[in-house]
Amino acid sequence: GNSVTQMEGPVTLSEEAFLTINCTYTATGYPSLFWYVQYPGEGLQLLLKATKADDKGSNKGFEATYRKETTSFHLEKGSVQVSDSAVYFCALSDLGNQFYFGTGTSLTVIP
């Protein structure tokens, strides 16, 4: 079946540090992959996406590359800010249009 595994948190970084949040997936076929972000008290917002192998999604300085050979979609940012503090979810969607979410990784960035 389809599933997503992402690195457990919480993650605490100093401002301007490099961020990596690992995500691996199991899927039949060729899923689309996503990173969603949830700020306190809000719903999930799409951060970036990739729809086929080797695609790189990017937004607000965040990047993730769809790696079919390693079934991974790791989230990276070169220099985090306090405003990036949030919970990050890796997700995939299959041809049946069902979405599968990871457990979420809480990020706190300290000044």
Added chain:
Amino acid sequence: DAGVIQSPRHEVTEMGQEVTLRCKPISGHNSLFWYRQTMMRGLELLIYFNNNVPIDDSGMPEDRFSAKMPNASFSTLKIQPSEPRDSAVYFCASSRVKSTEAFFGQGTRLTVV
């Protein structure tokens, strides 16, 4: 576009009472999802609809939970009777069938006392 609209934003109710959560998906979207989020279990898919038809309700925890989508612009999630363990944030999301992203509402925070 107003996005996915959920109501109420907060609901506090007593154990045993009926609770109805409401969702208006984005116009033109024909897939709708109900999720529950708790600290212990994370984000769980309860049920999803394609073109107003329930496709997978295997995530609905028990018979106390029911969901309907009478038309393309409205869905409800009902809990009857409610229990304290139902306390959670409930999210509704919508997308186009075969689309590549889902859009979430702001959620309803339910507290059952």
